[in-house]
Amino acid sequence: MGSTNFIGASVKRKEDYRFLIGAGQYTDDVVPERTSYAVFVRSPHGHAKLRKVDTAKAAKAPGVIAVYTGDDIAKAGVNGLPCGWLITDVNGQPMKEPPYPVLAQGKVRYVGDRVAVVIAETYPQAKDAAELIEVDYEVLPAVTDAAAARNKGAPVIHDIAPDNTCYVWALGDKAKVDEAFKAAAHVTRLEFVNNRLIPNAIEPRAAVGAYSRGDESYTLHVTSQNPHVERLLMTAFVLGLPEHKVRVVAPDVGGGFGSKIYLYGEDVVVTWASRQVNRPVKWTAERMESFTSDAHGRDHVTTAELALDKNGKFLAMRVHTTANLGAYLSTFSSCIPTILYATLLAGQYATPQIYCEVTAVFTNTAPVDAYRGAGRPEAAYVVERLVETAARELKVDPAELRRRNFIRSFPYQTPVALLYDTGNFDATLDAALELGDVAGYAKRKAESAARGKLRGIGYSCYIEACGIAPSNIAGALGARAGLYEAGEVRVHPTGKVTVFTGSHSHGQGHETTFAQVVASRLGIAVEDVDIVHGDTSKIPFGMGTYGSRSLAVGGTAIVKALDKVVAKGKKIAAHLMEAAEADVEFTDGVFKVGGTDKQVPFAQVALTAYVPHNYPLDKLEPGLNENAFYDPTNFTFPAGAYVCEVEVDPDTGKTMIERFVAVDDFGKVINPMIVAGQVHGGLTQGIGQALLEGCRYDAETGQLVTGTMMDYCLPRAGDVPSYQLDTRETPCTHNPLGVKGCGEAGAIGAPPALMNAITDAIGVRDLPMPATAETVWRALAAKQAA
Amino acid sequence: MPVKVSMTVNGKPVAAEVEERTLLVTFIREALRLTGTHVGCDTAQCGACTVHMNGNAVKACNILALQAEGANILTIEGVAATDGTLHPMQEAFREHHALQCGFCTPGMVLSAIDLVKRHPNPTEAVVRAELDGNFCRCTGYHNIVKAILAAAPKVAAMR
Structure with missing residues (x-):
């Protein structure tokens, strides 16, 4: 077997070869048959009322298949985008949650806000037609600075928050802190701005929605750090689609840094529109759109x-x-x-x-x-x-x-x-x-x-x-989701292993690191383990990758599934070696009976699980395939x-x-x-x-x-x-x-x-x-x- | 008006009818379906679309396909040997973990090969200055610089 402990080893990455020869598959590389192309019309104003969105000329432009505005989306019953975390303010009141429409309704609120979408046979045609949409804006004063937004007389962005305040929230014991300051020998005070940043993953966001009329199902390829979360939010909250009829695939993703965690309106629109036009609908952001419409950071x-x-x-x-x-x-x-x-x-x-x-x-x-x-x-x-x-x-x-x-x-x-x-x-x-x-x-x-x-x-x-x-702690703090992770270990009859993880790699190298963990635990070669991520049709469930959580949470879910594989393997090995299960040890890929020369390699146990001729069928199911969910403590x-x-x-x-x-x-x-x-x-x-x-x-x-x-x-x-x-x-x-x-x-x-x-x-x-x-x-x- | 454009890409003659305004990168990605060349910024700043045109690195999002009429184009798909063996620059990127998400990588490798052609024995400062036209948001450039410095003698020896 040789050494099978890969923990702490700088194993070269399994994913590198495909990236180095140009064989990575990113969302923009996905072009299903009969693909149509979406271009969004975006607000050029920071704050404006939408008096009229005239799509007549665009609709007649060459190659145009459909044009949709906020009104169309509203009539179709498409909901706004949900927020996944409820903050309760200092007075015990819920934060203000204004609607976040996928296409603007009545008003635009930032430069880049989506106003309409044009879908055409080709991307240039969609782009040309988008130029023909006439939007009558009544420009309103804008406010971009957080402190200024709180000033009296500042422009009101959402009616439900007349002071532009979403919440005032506090943590800690104010009275005790104030008391401690009174007793202090020295106080250091600073005022500063933590500057607003624009993430700029080098791969722009993209989404390809495809509806299949035959089985009333959808497939969305999207630049996402967490495809299951994307699917859950989109189906349950925004489009009201049956979750099992929607497959979300986040293939190779070119960097995220947070900006690809979120459900964005573009993802919803291409999915919804693919059914309306009965064609795949594809959108890829231009860099300017990344700047204006990817979620920013800090500030x-x-x-x-x-x-x-x-x-x-x-x-x-x-x-x-x-x-x-x-x-x-x-x-x-x-x-x-x-x-x-x-x-x-x-x-x-x-x-x-x-x-x-x-x-x-x-x-x-x-x-x-x-x-x-x-x-x-x-x-x-x-x-x-x-x-x-x-x-x-x-x-x-x-x-x-x-x-x-x-x-x-x-x-x-x-x-x-x-x-x-x-x-x-x-x-x-x-x-x-x-x-x-x-x-x-x-x-x-x-x-x-x-x-x-x-x-x-x-x-x-x-x-x-x-x-x-920990989901219970997060829930008590307002999280509207669990924050566990899922993993599945599928041992094949030949002893090779495919692992399905709810974590998502967009540069972090999970295909290698996770394979090192699996190979070390099972005593097999790193090459004999493949890690699959980013596809809701393959993976049991997943909360995705952000907050440096993948190995600690996703990796642990895999370890838990591996423990089940080894536990079942011991039962099979015990049967093969005619030994008591309690006497079977598993080290370096071999099941052994302590103190004897009896041993069975992992691959033989795997084969026995799938060819169960000599097998305790009365006590044990065939197969060697385990999954686990792990919720951290x-x-x-x-x-x-x-x-x-x-x-x-x-x-x-x-x-x-x-x-x-x-x-x-x-x-x-x-x-x-x-x-x-x-x-x-x-x-x-x-x-x-x-x-x-x-x-x-x-x-x-x-x-x-x-x-x-x-x-x-x-x-x-x-x-x-x-x-x-x-x-x-x-x-x-x-x-x-x-x-x-x-x-x-x-x-x-x-x-x-x-x-x-x-x-x-x-x-x-x-x-x-x-x-x-x-x-x-x-x-x-x-x-x-x- | 569709026009015919023809060129040699990765050693093979290719031709297609395209709109005049078609960019070289669009021609490569959509007409030829060679999707290893990426579009990161569409404004000639990020370098993800870098290819070689007649032996020199160019940003394929910033020239028309028509401007490449008759040219010899090398994309990332043509850099490794035909049996799939990596070019020394690709191998150095793998060896030194000079890529993470992989999106900037094809353009980075083609720029790096061009860099070594012009500076067969570069210093770290030269490598950093010459990478001015290629953004990477993942690696912090640390390992890209290491990889290029390591590959330079091998790549220079190839010619």
Whole structure:
């Protein structure tokens, strides 16, 4: 058999070959017979009444099959898009849930809002015809800024929320926090914006709906991170279709980062329309549509305060955040600035009291939802900017101030609802300081200064909650869905294995990592295991991939199914070896009777299960095919320490990242190569947020000013350094793999480390993100003037 | 008005009737059904649609099929050997985990081959600067840079 333990091995990815030869199958590659093409007409205004949508000319244009408007959709009884999480406000009232129509009804509320759809024989014909739709807009004043939306006299976006407020929500004991602040020896206070980001997966969203009249069924190919959730929401809430008659396939998906979690109106429209026109209907976003209509991320305005005693011990934290939800409630929008944000404000520290109040508002901007990190980057930014700033004010080494406050005893109940099961924050910080050669920093700073450059160093010690989530806890917090995962292990007669998972890979490498887990458990080769994901017709069920949950939740579901396979295999092996089941052991792919030379390989047991001639048929069903659902008992808590060193050119304000060190504790690591890749990508998105990316709307018109890749600055290869990574392992205590999740860490930990470094370099208290050369240069100029 | 366009793609002569406004990438993806060439931005910024035209990397979303009349086009489907053996650049991407979702990968590989043609012995700084026209949102470029540096001597030796 050879060695069959692949845990911790950097196995090369199984999925790479098809991607490298151009044989990946993405949604836009799917072109069923008789496909027709959809083009959406979108609002060019941030806020306007729809007086009239005249489709007559478009309907007569060459190749046009159908044109639909909001009225048509309403007449057909198509419902709006649901929100998956109910937040209850400080007064015990449910959040305001305005309708989110798939095609605008009476009003448009952001640039990019869908007004109508044209379906034609070819894509160019649909595009030409869309130009012929005449929309009579009565333009209304728009409001794009979250704080401004709360002002008296601000334009009202939804009638049911006259103050544009979706909810005011709070977590923590306000009275105790206020009391602690009164007793504080020192208070550090910061006000900042967590800048709005546009996800920009390189594959644009796409959807191909196909209706089959013969059996009244639908197939939707779609760029989704969670096809079952997409199907459930669409069938049960929006279209009222029988769930079993709808197949949703998310094939190869070209990056998600959160933006492909949600049910979008385009997906609904192509599915619905495919029945109306009795043809497959295909839509693929142009990049401009990705900018205007993919759900955006972040966009918080925050005031945060940290109270410390005379020894630098944290006493309390008080945070007020205004969160911009955009024009409508996207699928998970409401839980991001609340449940996934305020609960992380303890960070790695034993702060006894924390209070956080969040005001969530509607604006004339694209809906805002989870984007890589989803609430946790915002929390880490609050905590780590505060802690670093407090250290500077108290003239204490920022690493030392952190150490004085680290949580060291586990399990640890935070004052903001989470129970950390395990961690070792000293280990990651010590390793990061060493790997980053912090001891040699003073020398490097002097060298920079000799060249007229400003060198700075910044730390961040982040924690996140992953492996979302225990369904009962999530339900109590307002989730309208369970958050378990499903897996099925199908052992074939020859002993080869196909595994069906409800997790979805859109770059994370599940086909390899999950296969390593399965191969290790069954003692077979990685090549003998295939992982199937992304198709509701094949997989029992699935909640999908987001929140770094796939291995911790989806992987555990597979492990549970594998346990059943092994348990049944033992029964079969016991029969074959004429031994007691209790005496059968399974190691390295062989069933053995302890203390004897009796043994049966896994493949023979598999064959026996399917050719049950010598088989206990009276006691055991034939076959070897098991499934399992796994609902986690707690979140997992990846954590780490990042050290960033920058050099700023005072003449231009340009920041160069000289070193970036990330030491993460993801619990057990299955494939270190893949984990490092996840960290690289996360760090780059985090650096993008801190240094380059910032979505801008024109405050008066609601125009998206950063609507192309030339206006919105995505990180290029020359903008980022090569990274120095390491890991420390404290295994998660409540899943059998001991894993925590690694997909978002970089995006969570990087922004505060980088902003701490730049503010250190130029000697200012705070800077807005993105810290572009202009921003840094202006801050330096202002400092000089002062 | 449909017009006839003909060219050589991955060593094979091809011809089709297309509308004049048809982009090269549309011709490749839809007329030829070679879907390895991807459209990421349709505005010549992301580089996912990169192919080689007469030996040079071009963004296929930014030229018309007609402009490629008579040209020699190489797409990702033509990069590996006919028996499926990966080109050294593809192999280096696999070896160094230089791809995740795979969407930018075909354009990235074709740009990387072009890069090494112009810079047979590149430094990290050169590789990073030369990748200016190709976005990757997954890898943070770290492993792409490593892969290109590792493949460069092998690719340079091929010519």
